[in-house]
Amino acid sequence: MSIVDEVREAVLTIPPGFVASYGDIGERVGVGPRQVGRAMSLLGPDVPWWRVVHADGAPATCHDGRASELLRGESTPMRGARVDLKRARHRWAL
DNA sequence: TGCTTGACTTACG
């Protein structure tokens, strides 16, 4: 298993309407947030990359602006231009 | 083997 596969699995488990930060995924797969970002760039367009946001709820810096529309389309709790992590942050089984 | 880079995070001003 590669980092990319682990990250892909984690991202795919995020249900519509929820999001996870790079740090969250990093903790889950056991790597640093930067590896998550690097892995994401290799995943491809077949994953819900827009459900992966920054620690403060800001959408991914790539695909400039597209994430907001996609998140909104899934009824993701938004607060202005950023995701309301208090409500939208996905939590895997503890 | 060592240095640079990156879809990041946290802390501080």
Added chain:
DNA sequence: CCGTAAGCCAAGC
């Protein structure tokens, strides 16, 4: 809210 600095770990050269 925005900019800067240090930390982080894997991949590329």
